[in-house]
Amino acid sequence: MTRQHPRRGPRWPWSWLTHRHRHRGQASRRARRRLRLIGAGALALVLLLVATVSLLLGRDEETPQAETPETVSCARYGLDGVRVTARGPGGPTDAAVLDARVFGPGEDRQDRFQLDYEHDGITSSYHVLAEGLDWDRPVGVVYHFHGDGAFEYENPQYTASCLAEVAREHNLLLVVPRTPDRAGEITWWEERDRNARWFLALVEERLEREYDIDRSRTWLTGYSGGAQFISQELLADHVDLVPGGGAIMMGGGQAPDSPAAEPTREQLRELRLRWDVGTEDDGSDPRARFNAVSAAWDGHRWYEDQGYERARIRYRDGVDHFGLPYARILERALAAAAEDSPEDSPEDSPEES
Structure with a gap:
């Protein structure tokens, strides 16, 4: 095969x-x-x-941050079309020093942040916004008291920056203190006496010694819990803090419990006290259970009954606890004072429903 x-x-x-x-x-x-x-x-x-x-x-x-500084719009605070440098720690306007009582050349004319102050065992801190003021003319002062939680203090690049711009236009120093309260939700109105002792010592022992302040133009402004602190403590027991100028209570400002202050006839006649509150700020919002409408009405009525001739209140229709135009409210009050206007302008009529 x-x-x-x-x-x-x-x-x-x-x-x-x-x-x-x-x-x-x-x-x-x-x-x-x-x-x-x-x-x-x-x-x-x-x-x-x-x-x-x-x-x-x-x-x-x-x-470098200084070459492109951040800015903030003040439209949400009532100043349409206005943008300002965002002022705060680490920013282009920060000139804080280690010891607030020792100035270097020109540092008293610069912004300074998170400065500590201790009085009688009570410690807290404060910001001073002094940038752009004309120290060749009298310089007044605005003390702004933050609401519960201290947002305005902790974030000066927002509300405080816009308030500082308004203050600068009127040659006023802006001081933003932080409440000494550290327990729970931080407030001004809890332990009012203790908080007031610290603040008054700060003014007398440090600020008025370091800055040449024209006390005849002293303004207190406060939001929510800060407004309560002004109406129930500072004006009620320490009205001598405000020999001239006035106070603006935004979103609060209730009548005091047992006032101790005795205003002079001139203070009753000249001090401008203003309450500004939204009609929706009645405590029905789950985010803001405080009835600011009732508190503002109560405070305004009480101070008016005490004889303060320039006590005014404005109710902003449709505005809630978070919608007040803080900077515009301050601007209107300062402009009226500068013009010595007996009443608010037609746009800001004394009372609205």
């Missing part, structure tokens, strides 16, 4: 199928290689983009 060479033997009926499968496997391997190459290229491109973005971000972080 003649033995056939395996390579020359007859083809079996399924040999053609085996040949096709071999070619299919080769095509599949080529496709997988192409996919791997495409995937590797895409990964390299992603890594390149990440590196480029990281480089650009690194350059932005190295840009």
Whole structure:
């Protein structure tokens, strides 16, 4: 029998199928290689983009803040079209020193933040916003008392920056103290006597010694719990703090329990006391259970009954506890005082429903 060479033997009926499968496997391997190459290229491109973005971000972080200072819009505080430098610790206006009682050249005319002060075992801190004032003319002062939680103090780049712009226009120093309260939700109105002792000592022992303040233009402004502190403590027991100027209670300002102060006839005649509250600020909002409408009405009525001839109240229709235009309210009050206007302007009529 003649033995056939395996390579020359007859083809079996399924040999053609085996040949096709071999070619299919080769095509599949080529496709997988192409996919791997495409995937590797895409990964390299992603890594390149990440590196480029990281480089650009690194350059932005190295840009000096003073060259591109942050600004804040004061529209939400009632000053449409006004943008100001966001003032605060670490910003372009920060000139705080380690010892607040020792000034370097010109530091008494710069903004200074988070300055500590201790009196009789009570410790807290304060900001002084003095940038842009004309010290060749008399400089008055605005003391602003924050609401519960101290947002205005902890974030001076917002409310305080816009209030400072209004104060600057009227050559007034802006001081924003932080309540000494540290227990629970921090407030001015809890432990009012203790908090007042610290604040009055701050004014007498430090601020009035460091700054040449025209006390005839002293203004107290407060929001919510800060307004309560003014009406129930400072005006009620320490009205001599305000020999001239006035007080603005926003979103609060209830009548005192047992007042001890005895205002002079001049104070009764000249001090401008203003309450400003939204009609929706009645305690029905779950975010603000305090009935500021009732508190403002109560405080205004009480002080008016005591003989304060320039006590005024405004109810802002449709405004809630968080919508008061703080800076515009201050601006209107200061403008009226500067013009010695006997009443508020028509836009800010004394009473509205």
